[in-house]
Amino acid sequence: MLLTIFAFVVTLGVLVTVHEWGHYWVARRCGVKVLTFSIGFGKPLLRWQRGDESWQLAAIPLGGFVRMLDEREAPVSPHEVSQAFNRQHPFKKILIVVAGPLANLVLALLLYAGLYAYGVDAIRPIAGQVTPASIADRAGFRPGDEILSINARPVASWDEAFVSLLDAAGDATPVQVGVRNADAQTVVRSLPLSELGRAVYEPRLLVRLGFTPYPLTTTIARVEPGGAAASVGLKAGDRLVSLDGKPLAQWADLQAALQRGTQSLTLGVRRGEELRQVIVAPASIEVSGRKIGRLGLEPAVDEQLWQRYQVRLQYPPLQAFTAASEKIAIQTKLTLAMFGRMIVGKASLDQVSGPLTIATYAGESARLGLSNFIEYLALISLSLAVLNLLPVPLLDGGHLLYHVVELLTGRPVSPQVEAIGQRVGLTLLLALMALALFNDIHRLFLG
Known part of the structure; x- marks a missing residue:
């Protein structure tokens, strides 16, 4: 429990600090005066001054904020008007808003690239077992088959195979899987993911298909x-x-x-x-x-076979960044696709997770070792970057939408429209938080 709490606090602390630092750094470079840099919401537990800026750690660690000089919030002295956020060109406002998610994206890229350069332990995509009468069995897969590619994209581990299968989940045609069988022959097998329906988007995708990685x-x-x-x-x-x-x-x-x-x-x-x-x-x-x-x-x-299934993926620095970029591109696409499918009812809302699940997985990844925890941190940082850019009021994406409208029309969005947007955004976020908390409790305590 202590390790889980510690891992959760480190995860949120790192991700929130990086996110808010992105806003802060770009705001300062754009000539905007920053009043408060806060990690957490609510009552400050620790506060200190850096010039005119107030820095603080607050009681509720589920986020943070950077408060900037703004005439819409309080009167501004005439000699500081040029440093007010609301007086900036829309392009500068866009840069400041985008900087937070971009900082999380850069963090994810650096973490993934560092892992690939250092080397990560993985499991070769070899079918330890194939469930009889399963989709994989009917498609011709047998124990000992090694997956080489999915829709012509090479895969070197079960993690890569899982991501590639999810990426192809929306295709109406069967996935073409390149396989090296137990006789060392290379064949291509068609895997009809559409037979799973909505279950194709679940974390247990491989099991649903009939694959068991363990021999x-x-x-x-x-x-x-x-x-x-x-x-x-x-x-x-x-x-x-x-x-x-x-x-x-x-x-x-x-x-x-x-x-x-x-x-x-x-x-x-x-x-x-x-x-x-x-x-x-x-x-x-x-x-x-x-x-x-x-x-x-x-x-x-079978311990002997299991040892043969282990592989260490390690790349030269430049190739590590390339591999990290490809992973981020695929996971970003999957995150957006999953969110869209949940909206239209093609994916289960059970996939929405909240702080309890994040804390649990943070603790589990920390117990598995530093590399696993860093990989988990990169994944959550990327998810935070993508979801924050969704055009929902109160999120960075909602503010980004307002500033784009201002850039195109030449005038700011009216306070009335912003107020309505805030109410709508707050309602959506509260509903999402309630769903996430319900899923957390059901997943962790009711199975």
């Missing part, structure tokens, strides 16, 4: 106490060799049987030299509105 064995690694498997005497170290009288070739075959329901299963079990059969009645659980079976078993991973 699972049919040996039991753990038996859940009190579960269905424990009730018939199964133990860690037992190897399952048959299912309903047929040889059990892979763990995915057992998973597929459980997906079909809770009917009793006959399992052939080898324990040392002993071979016996047990009949087990799976417990019933509900997943996505459908009842499936659960035995309470965890399979062992």
Whole structure:
């Protein structure tokens, strides 16, 4: 819990500081006087002066602000009028507004490039298991297949494959996947993502398609106490060799049987030299509105194969920036596409996350190591940059829209229009925050 809180505070602190520093730095370069630089909202916990500027850390760490001299907020001395934000040319206003999201974008680029230059551990996109009767199985994928490209775009890890599949999710035609099979032959297979419907945009996309990156064995690694498997005497170290009288070739075959329901299963079990059969009645659980079976078993991973699946991606500095730029371009496109699909109902609103989920993932990434935490920080920084530029009043994108209108018409947006926009923007943001908090609570506490 302490690590999660610390990681969450560091994440917000870094991202908010960088964002507000972007506004601050450009405002100063444009000749605008800055009054307050605040990390956080609400009552100041710590405050100090730098010349005429007040710098502070406030109680609510969910954002920050840079308050500039502005005649719309308070009277301005005649000798300082030229430094007021509202007196600036619309182009300068646009630069100041864009500077915050741009600073987050630059931070994401530097973090990703640094990671690629240093080297990141990844998993080669090799199918450890393919679920029987799944979309991947029907498309011809088999355990041991290595994905080389998706729609002619090379991929070197499961992360890259996941992003490329999401990028192609809106296509009506099947995705063309270049594969090296277990016989070292290179083939192209068609993967119809459209069969998943809205589920194509979920984080469990690979599982939904039928891919399991881990090379699972049919040996039991753990038996859940009190579960269905424990009730018939199964133990860690037992190897399952048959299912309903047929040889059990892979763990995915057992998973597929459980997906079909809770009917009793006959399992052939080898324990040392002993071979016996047990009949087990799976417990019933509900997943996505459908009842499936659960035995309470965890399979062992083939450690030798797993070591072969590991890869370290490392690039020279220039190539690292190129790879980082490509990653940012793809993720920006995906973020905007996902937001658009949620608006028109083609993607589930369950994907909206709030501070609880951000804190949880920040803590998990920190536990996995510094590289994972930095990558998570880069992703959130990029998301903050993109979402802040959406044309919603109260966000930078809403202010940007006002200043673009002023640039085109030659006069500022009226106070009445801004006031209406603020009310609409506040309503939208409060609704979004409520949805995010609901999703957080449901995801973290109700499963």
